[in-house]
Amino acid sequence: xxxxxxxxxxxxxxxxxxxxxxxxxxxxxxxxxxxxxxxxxxxxxxxxxxxxxxxxxxxxxxxxxxxxxxxxxxxxxxxxxxxxxxxxxxxxxxxxxxxxxxxxxxxxxxxxx
Amino acid sequence: xxxxxxxxxxxxxxxxxxxxxxxxxxxxxxxxxxxxxxxxxxxxxxxxxxxxxxxxxxxxxxxxxxxxxxxxxxxxxxxxxxxxxxxxxxxxxxxxxxxxxxxxxxxxxxxxx
Numbered sequence: 001x002x003x004x005x006x007x008x009x010x011x012x013x014x015x016x017x018x019x020x021x022x023x024x025x026x027x028x029x030x031x032x033x034x035x036x037x038x039x040x041x042x043x044x045x046x047x048x049x050x051x052x053x054x055x056x057x058x059x060x061x062x063x064x065x066x067x068x069x070x071x072x073x074x075x076x077x078x079x080x081x082x083x084x085x086x087x088x089x090x091x092x093x094x095x096x097x098x099x100x101x102x103x104x105x106x107x108x109x110x111x112x113x
Numbered sequence: 114x115x116x117x118x119x120x121x122x123x124x125x126x127x128x129x130x131x132x133x134x135x136x137x138x139x140x141x142x143x144x145x146x147x148x149x150x151x152x153x154x155x156x157x158x159x160x161x162x163x164x165x166x167x168x169x170x171x172x173x174x175x176x177x178x179x180x181x182x183x184x185x186x187x188x189x190x191x192x193x194x195x196x197x198x199x200x201x202x203x204x205x206x207x208x209x210x211x212x213x214x215x216x217x218x219x220x221x222x223x224x225x226x
Contacts, residue, residue, distance in 0.1 A: 031212050032212060033212055033213070033214065035214070035215075037217075042219075043151075043201055043220045043222070044217065044218075044219050044220055045157075045203060045205075045217035045220075046217075047214060047216065050214055091156065091157070095212060095213075095215065096212065099145055099207050099212055099213060099215070100159060100162065101147075101157075101159070101205075101215050103156040103157045104156065105155070105156050106155075106156055
């Protein structure tokens with residue numbers, strides 16, 4: 001069974017600054033993906049970034065990047081130049097060969113003007 | 114491109130009434146389909162998934178059922194709603210059988226009164 005843990009229930013950051021959200025996971029799979037999803041007040045789950053476990057290079061999507069440490073089973077999300085629209089719940093998730101997502105408990109991020 | 118839609122977006126139903134939430138995917142064939150539930154302030158729980166027409170797997174025994182009458186249609190139902198069925202329901206899809214990204218619909222907010 002997979003587990004995903006987000007140890008930061010809430011975080012805040014000043015607009016234009018950088019923030020890092022933490023995530024650790026545990027899996028016995030060799031082939032898996034890791035994801036960060038954003039859930040704004042509209043509640044829709046929006047894919048922010050994904051990382052294939054077999055790739056050593058950290059994924060980057062514009063202002064969003066990850067620090068993937070496979071041996072440590074750590075998968076943190078860095079948001080650079082934070083914007084007010086980044087205010088949301090952020091969920092870390094992993095899937096496996098059956099393509100079932102396991103979610104962490106979420107981190108509520110508040111970007112302050 | 115692929116899109117996913119679910120409806121209704123908001124629903125208020127009395128205890129004991131039936132439920133039907135519908136989800137359709139466009140732009141792909143033979144997708145994996147999923148129903149997730151999110152209780153207030155919490156993470157997502159997988160309820161059902163389907164790898165093909167008429168093939169439904171349940172992750173959590175409960176008052177709900179799912180059906181897949183067509184390749185790209187997934188329906189979440191209940192014959193008699195309970196107060197504990199209240200929550201935010203999300204339909205999702207992925208490319209079949211591969212470890213891959215899961216994409217979510219807009220969600221349906223159900224309040225049982």
